[in-house]
Amino acid sequence: xxxxxxxxxxxxxxxxxxxxxxxxxxxxxxxxxxxxxxxxxxxxxxxxxxxxxxxxxxxxxxxxxxxxxxxxxxxxxxxxxxxxxxxxxxxxxxxxxxxxxxxxxxxxxxxxxxxxxxxxxxxxxxxxxxxxxxxxxxxxxxxxxxxxxxxxxxxxxxxxxxxxxxxxxxxxxxxxxxxxxxxxxxxxxxxxxxxxxxxxxxx
Amino acid sequence: xxxxxxxxxxxxxxxxxxxxxxxxxxxxxxxxxxxxxxxxxxxxxxxxxxxxxxxxxxxxxxxxxxxxxxxxxxxxxxxxxxxxxxxxxxxxxxxxxxxxxxxxxxxxxxxxxxxxxxxxxxxxxxxxxxxxxxxxxxxxxxxxxxxxxxxxxxxxxxxxxxxxxxxxxxxxxxxxxxxxxxxxxxxxxxxxxxxxxxxxxxxxxxxxxxxxxxxxxxxxxxx
Numbered sequence: 001x002x003x004x005x006x007x008x009x010x011x012x013x014x015x016x017x018x019x020x021x022x023x024x025x026x027x028x029x030x031x032x033x034x035x036x037x038x039x040x041x042x043x044x045x046x047x048x049x050x051x052x053x054x055x056x057x058x059x060x061x062x063x064x065x066x067x068x069x070x071x072x073x074x075x076x077x078x079x080x081x082x083x084x085x086x087x088x089x090x091x092x093x094x095x096x097x098x099x100x101x102x103x104x105x106x107x108x109x110x111x112x113x114x115x116x117x118x119x120x121x122x123x124x125x126x127x128x129x130x131x132x133x134x135x136x137x138x139x140x141x142x143x144x145x146x147x148x149x150x151x152x153x154x155x156x157x158x159x160x161x162x163x164x165x166x167x168x169x170x171x172x173x174x175x176x177x178x179x180x181x182x183x184x185x186x187x188x189x190x191x192x193x194x195x196x197x198x199x200x201x202x203x
Numbered sequence: 204x205x206x207x208x209x210x211x212x213x214x215x216x217x218x219x220x221x222x223x224x225x226x227x228x229x230x231x232x233x234x235x236x237x238x239x240x241x242x243x244x245x246x247x248x249x250x251x252x253x254x255x256x257x258x259x260x261x262x263x264x265x266x267x268x269x270x271x272x273x274x275x276x277x278x279x280x281x282x283x284x285x286x287x288x289x290x291x292x293x294x295x296x297x298x299x300x301x302x303x304x305x306x307x308x309x310x311x312x313x314x315x316x317x318x319x320x321x322x323x324x325x326x327x328x329x330x331x332x333x334x335x336x337x338x339x340x341x342x343x344x345x346x347x348x349x350x351x352x353x354x355x356x357x358x359x360x361x362x363x364x365x366x367x368x369x370x371x372x373x374x375x376x377x378x379x380x381x382x383x384x385x386x387x388x389x390x391x392x393x394x395x396x397x398x399x400x401x402x403x404x405x406x407x408x409x410x411x412x413x414x415x416x417x418x419x420x421x422x423x424x425x426x
Contacts, residue, residue, distance in 0.1 A: 126250070
């Protein structure tokens with residue numbers, strides 16, 4: 001089954017092809033408005049638990065913690081789309097506390113991490129986290145010259161086109177490994193096939 | 204429990220003791236049953252997904268687990284561990300469990316095929332990726348969700364202790380490994396400048412149903 005899958009893997013293009021400008025919807029907000037939204041990604045309350053604290057003392061925090069203000073600002077920044085990425089990239093080093101997650105233990109995350117995971121990777125690296133340590137967003141962008149280079153190219157694209165590009169890379173690079181879960185790769189292949197009949201920016 | 208260097212005091216007197224021992228063993232058996240019947244898939248970070256169901260996991264963790272126990276549910280190792288454990292003891296968080304120290308902090312692979320202190324089936328422990336403790340921001344950025352692995356002791360199988368962890372589809376045989384094999388698996392996790400270094404956390408969670416309250420039903424045997 002793995003051999004069959006390998007034969008059917010799509011080639012991954014070295015660069016993201018710019019999407020025709022007529023298909024793009026430039027973000028209609030100013031740099032100041034983006035700065036205001038980034039400011040709202042900083043949680044108004046401190047983290048409820050310390051980093052790496054796995055105690056179960058409050059069911060309210062069983063799945064982590066995101067303040068509603070942070071949730072709302074994230075949604076707005078996500079909706080701006082990739083043309084806002086170059087401005088957001090400058091905030092990746094922002095170390096203010098933003099939210100907490102709980103995958104294998106409790107973790108507190110920065111504003112920069114929120115932008116990376118919930119604005120850049122969300123909706124693009126759709127198989128990050130499906131196979132432990134493989135197919136991550138950072139591995140993907142590193143394969144194409146690093147995050148800075150990817151942001152520049154992504155700014156002239158749209159999220160569905162970026163997702164298609166990620167899926168091509170995931171299938172060509174991650175799924176060629178023998179140890180990888182075949183059902184995850186079959187699912188990624190099916191996602192890519194569903195996108196093939198759509199316009200580049202169609203969800 | 205008889206093999207443990209610890210003493211577990213069962214609650215009650217006379218016939219009550221037998222009943223409470225049965226309750227305690229039953230709780231541990233329910234945890235193991237939940238693991239045996241796991242069908243949910245693995246995911247971390249943005250990829251997690253739980254279907255909407257009409258059951259609140261805080262009120263009825265076992266009912267919730269059964270309602271979402273499908274391959275289309277994608278949950279992290281800690282979430283999976285939480286559901287199988289709290290489902291088994293019948294309440295989320297609450298008072299039906301405690302933690303007891305084990306010989307933690309040891310680097311894995313261990314020099315022997317067994318943990319130096321016996322675990323009891325249904326004990327919930329954790330293997331820490333100490334490399335992520337040393338460089339949390341870097342691991343967060345490059346490989347989110349790989350701070351460690353939650354594991355449950357299942358049984359002695361062919362002379363080795365085996366543990367379940369949720370790292371593949373719930374039903375996968377690849378989720379049942381010895382402690383040393385878990386260590387080897389975790390050591391394959393990498394970021395650009397480092398690799399994972401696994402070590403045992405110094406405590407395990409365990410059910411206290413049927414045990415004497417007050418001291419969590421447990422004390423280290425000084426014999």
